[in-house]
Amino acid sequence: MTKLTALVIKWVLIALALAGVLWVATQLAIAGYTMAVIVAGMLGIGILAVYGTRRNVPLKYLLPGMLLLVAFQLWPIIFTASLSLTNYGDGHLISKEETVTDIIAQSVREVPDSPRYRMSVATKEGASATTGDLVLLLTKPDDTMFVGDTGGLEPLPADGVEKTTTGKITKAPGYTILTAREVNARSKDLSALAVPTGDGGGIKPVGLSEAFEGKPSVTYDASADRLTDSSTTPPTVFEPKNARWVSTADPSVAFPQGWQENVGFANFTRIFTDETLRAGFVKIFIWNVVFAVVSVLSTFLLGMLIALLFNDPRLKGKAIYRSLLILPYALPGFITALVWRGMFNQDYGLINGALGLNVDWLGSPWGAKAAILITNLWLGFPYMFIVCTGALQSIPRDVREAAIIDGANAFRTLRSIIMPLLLVAVGPLLIASFAFNFNNFGLIYLLTKGGPFDGNDTSIGSSDLLITYAYRLAFSGSAPNYGFAAAVSVVIFIIVALMTIPAFRQTKALEEVN
């Protein structure tokens, strides 16, 4: 490759990267994220400064990895910490201003003799028909067209738009119009949708192909920070309380829309003061530690014993043994966990069938714990076997011989010579294994999902780890509470750090001996 071609390739790549950044910046600008546009601009300048000049050679190699690291590892950690101080979650996903516009738009009642719109339900092009935000394509009786969503109403350019004789839009560039069946599937989202119009009114759908414009019954008084609903007699006044609009007359009456709010350390206080949560948290924590310790010890013990078994130069066929013993480790973890779940099935499973037992493995608290430990022993011992074999082979022969000459028997040699050397060698790996198992989400989730659960408490399972508990808080159930889940994650961060950093220090000191 000549210098010239290399130069051409370099500048083509830089140009492509800059074009990509520009495209992202445009999309961000359209969506109205000013700060993000600035960040994208700085990124573009950064790319040009690093790759377009002859300086900053190390950065040329580090920049791609660093960008990804900052964006998808460092930022999520910082973001988790900041989320843990909020109430972000179901019913608290939007800002306070948005709740006001939303509530007012929701309260729209049809004004007699106001115009009706022909309506088509669509999503932005590329968005999913089942989950994407809904957009209304509207035609007024005078044939002017609009596009409306929760953000407001905008005129729809006539270019490329096709409509039926009645005015219903059937095609519009940039939007995918949903079929009647798809709209039906989302009737709940549709009925919750109201398009705010500039003058305090709103447009709401009626049925699947019409919408009306009306006036809201709720008004907002910005100076007093109160909402007043005049559809009731007497009018109800709502005040902001705990990130929701609550009636001043009857505290049990409130609008469903809440806003995201900074709650300080309330999530953390809740973990440690709420009676049920604290009891549950302590229970989960104890099992989490027991699980990690027993997993590491059992896999290490079995792996070491098998390594010792095969640590005999006269033994033939060691390569075959090793290839076969590595298989549990080689299979993808999700497969083995799911297969073991099938084998632990109380009624049909292999284990109860073959051993003539009738243990409710996955349905009873102790059975589930035993099943998890057995499965993890099977999953993890090949790793320890490999590691121990490597360490045993690096123990010099003459050290053992010296022990034998000094009159030590096989057991004594093992205990006083081999074990200490082995532990020095594999110590850091045991700690890493502990840290890994402490957050072994996949195994627990696939095997028991954290269950079984006590009859009346569905939030804390008897085989839950902290990580599966945090996951359930955030992603399952009808009311995800991201803020609280983030707080639990932060607590796990701190626990893991407190437990592993001193251990790593210890082994660092060992390593620095040489």
Added chain:
Amino acid sequence: MSTVNAPVPADPRLETRVDAAVGRHTETPDRGGLGKRVWWRHLLGILALVWALFPIVFIYSAATNPSGTLNTASLLPSGFSLSNFDKLFSDPARPYWSWYRNSMIISGVGALAAVFIGACAAFAFSRLRFTGRRPGMLALLLLQMFPAMLALVALYVTFAKIGDVLPAFGLNTSIGLILAYLGGAMGSNVWLLKGYFDTVPKELDEAATVDGASHARIFFTITLRLVMPILVTVFMLVFVGLYGEFMLASIFLTDVENQTLGVGLYGMTLGNDANQFFGQFAAGALLASIPVVALYLAFQKQLVGGLTQGSVK
């Protein structure tokens, strides 16, 4: 392919730790024996094999079991039938080959990108001298102590927002999931890679510099070729890791067409269908295991070298 099979140097940490503790490292050729016979070792070895292999035999039996349910599956094959495979491939609600393709693409692209990013970073840390080199390496090590999955809530919210603006990179896309995985690309492998990069003689670089080669030329045409064995090792470690990843994939990929093998097969074992679909599930599991098991068996030496350096499953 010759470079592919070059052995990875045995774990320096394992040996140096032992050497340091022993105080010497000469090996005498004379091999004194412990124990008189080896037959009992074979006996226990076969016992270990039975323990290690019975679930795998069970997968095979269940996959080829003609009736295809969990309650009729036995440890040893009770007959041979491909009906479970037929059902698996023809089930429109469970697009098995799409899952397979998604898994291969996500793991393959993710591993390739991770190796490239890691190799670039390792080259900088091993060959170039700059302020912040040592703190940078230590910071990477420290960051690895915090499992990225603990930040899953934030990752989810971040990608939901990205998807609002750039639908091609958001939730429910392979690209989004790969990006999320690549956050850890530099950190997790850079120490392993740098260790190997350090073993390539610096004199080669210096000679090339004297001949007028630029740093990029040295990197692409000299260094990358010489470190190929470790690149292969890291590629496989990352590939296997991503192939088996379940948690992020299950949060990110909600549409059945976009799912990976892990998420899809998991869906087959849920609820009341578990018994009925067990044969199909086992057939899918058997096929899904083939790529990684083949990789493991073909590249055992390299993987063992890489594993002992601290990658833990």
